[in-house]
Amino acid sequence: MDISEDTFIVNLGIHVRQIREKKGLSQQDLADDCGITQNQVGRIERAEINTTVKTLVRIANALDVEPKELLDFPLK
Amino acid sequence: MDISEDTFIVNLGIHVRQIREKKGLSQQDLADDCGITQNQVGRIERAEINTTVKTLVRIANALDVEPKELLDFPLK
Numbered sequence: 001m002d003i004s005e006d007t008f009i010v011n012l013g014i015h016v017r018q019i020r021e022k023k024g025l026s027q028q029d030l031a032d033d034c035g036i037t038q039n040q041v042g043r044i045e046r047a048e049i050n051t052t053v054k055t056l057v058r059i060a061n062a063l064d065v066e067p068k069e070l071l072d073f074p075l076k
Numbered sequence: 077m078d079i080s081e082d083t084f085i086v087n088l089g090i091h092v093r094q095i096r097e098k099k100g101l102s103q104q105d106l107a108d109d110c111g112i113t114q115n116q117v118g119r120i121e122r123a124e125i126n127t128t129v130k131t132l133v134r135i136a137n138a139l140d141v142e143p144k145e146l147l148d149f150p151l152k
Contacts (some may be wrong), residue, residue, distance in 0.1 A: 002137040005130040012129060022150040025127065052126045053088060061078040071144035 003075055006047075013047040015073040019063050029057075033062035078149055081109075082123075091122040091149040095139050109138035 003020075020030050020041075027045070035058065036040040043049045044059075062066040091131075096106050103121070107114040111134065119125045120135075129143075136143040 003133055003143065008133045008143060009129055025107045050130045052128050052150045053085055053126065053132070054126045057079055057081045057084045057128070065148075067084060068147035069146050071142075071147055076143070 006052075008075070009050060009072050010047040011075070012071065013045040016059060016063075016070060017045040019065060019070070023063055025063075030059065030062055032059040081126075084151075085126060086123040087134065087151070090123040091137075092135060092146060093121040095141060095146070099139055101139075106135065106138055110134040144149050 014073055019066070020027070026031075027041040028038045031041045034041070036055065040049070044051050044055075056070055057067050063070075096103070101109075103117040104114045104123070107117045110117070110131070112131065120127050120131075132146055133143050136146055139146075
């Protein structure tokens, strides 16, 4: 069954937020580590933007996980 | 160790091409299934563009894999 793009980025945002909070990082901490703005982190977590693969890699590096782990969540 | 964004998208392109060829699809077939152009498929496979998460989801749907599988390759 095809996955909805919109649903996927909503779940991605929730998953990024969960990993960030588990690591004890604020949105500002993550933003600083990625070289993006705190506003952009918030918009990714709220699925307001369709981010790129390179930004995913920066987020993964900052969260100390592999990029594929950012996409590893139950598909609803 | 941090992953290079550029190296990552090169490996992603190679991985997408491998899955596409394994499924016996041409670039044009994949493009048609994703609603993108054949040129865009070629540019993703050659890492000439930094694609978005939504496009990854469309490619995953067309290749009948989960999005996380597109990012699942050895990191060199």
